Amino acid sequence: MLDILQYEFIHNAILAGIIVSFASGIIGSLIVVNRMVFLAGGIAHTAYGGIGLAIYFSLPIFLGASLFACAAALLMAFITLNQRHRIDTFIGLIWAVGMALGIILVDLTPGYNVDLISYLFGSILAVSKDDLIYMGGLLFVIVILLFIWYREILAVSYDTQYASLRGINVKFFYTLILVLSSLTVVVAIKVVGLILVIALLTIPIYIAEKLSSSLAGMMIKSGFISSTFTLIGLAVSYNYDLTSGASIIMVSAVGFILFLIGSKILNRG
């Protein structure tokens, strides 16, 4: 099995898996503690509109999808901050429309026949050097922003109203979290695909939350747990010739169930 390590695409896949695991571990923690999982799901699916747009205008996929997902995140931030009623309905609407737009744009692209499945379920084995640079750059930006604004982000996430009373610009940080989520979702699509992105943003996070007593600790632990699941999933996918994204999620699900059983037994004993 070790002989697979000589291939460059395997190196890229492993690196991408680790980078995306840490990005999604950090951002997933913010999404979970801010109860934005449904919002993140909406953004993930809306991002397909950006993929369609990028294919139609022959732009780089990451660029098209990132810009489109950012726009969707800003729109969702605007709606959730200003519209108190039926927010979930609006998210559902943006979710479906983004996806439909992507599919129609792909239909309209002449001679196009790239496989939709690779965006739905990820294509970690097809990660290029450029993709890696983009992913690494994003993780770097996320870490820097957290270093600068950890206190404010923590305050807004824990108690929004109190943070606003203390003069913190809640709307800015809420929007920032959503925009960073949208960018992370786009790179996670490359690894596990947009259907499964939510699992990557929730399963390792749930386990890490139970094991942590600080938000920063939760983020780091999520990154390690997610990396473990991703690398095991990758190995399973290679050995049994299975779809990589789905394998990663199944490994995560097994890990999740083992964690639940383990913590039940420990609590009883």
Next chain:
Amino acid sequence: MTILNIKDLSFSYSKDSVLENINLSIEDKDFLAIIGPNGGGKSTLLKLILSIEKPKSGSIEVFGRSISKDIKNIGYVPQNTNVNTDFPIKVIDVVLMGHTRSVFSFGYSDLEISCAKEALKQVGMEQFLDKKIGDLSGGQRQRVMIARALSTHPDILFLDEPTASIDVDGQKMIYDLLKELNKSITIVVVSHDISIILGYANKVAHINKNIVFHDISQQQKQTINKANDGHFCEVEMLQMLGKCRC
């Protein structure tokens, strides 16, 4: 010294007015209880004072200045401290949120940490500072929230239903703590728990769109205490306060 002065305040969310012609003034080291029925506007009044909502007409002055977002000398303990208990955060980090930084710095300064520890000591929770907030009882968590409000050394402390979801022993502990704090700062409590709060407050404002204000610091309080055989229902209470509508 007048700490809080509200003049002809009116407010409405949409067409129907929530508060009409509220006039209220409290002095240094008062203990004001704001009572009234659900939907009567108690919490809205608090939101207006804290400038979460803007008044439609009238004025609110705190320490002789009209209110703004810069409210360092105001402490606030929100309602529902039992939400978000899964959040991975330690007691000390919750208290540290009371501070916001004016200049950029990494982490928390020594001064901020010592203020937070001091505040935890004041509420008797210093031994819990490394505990996860979710592992505390409702009453303990409420005391941590009070510590968070105290960490910036406020001159006035607002509490919104501080004992709503706490058992009887915990409630008494909270009110005894507030009584102790009242020796040095002004306290305003929004509560429907009138039977308990009357033992501690020296002023009562009954809010139901309009305000009925009672100064019960002297003789009136004795009458109430005499009649109070441990329990007081809101109807009895309102009947009694109604009699002396001064």
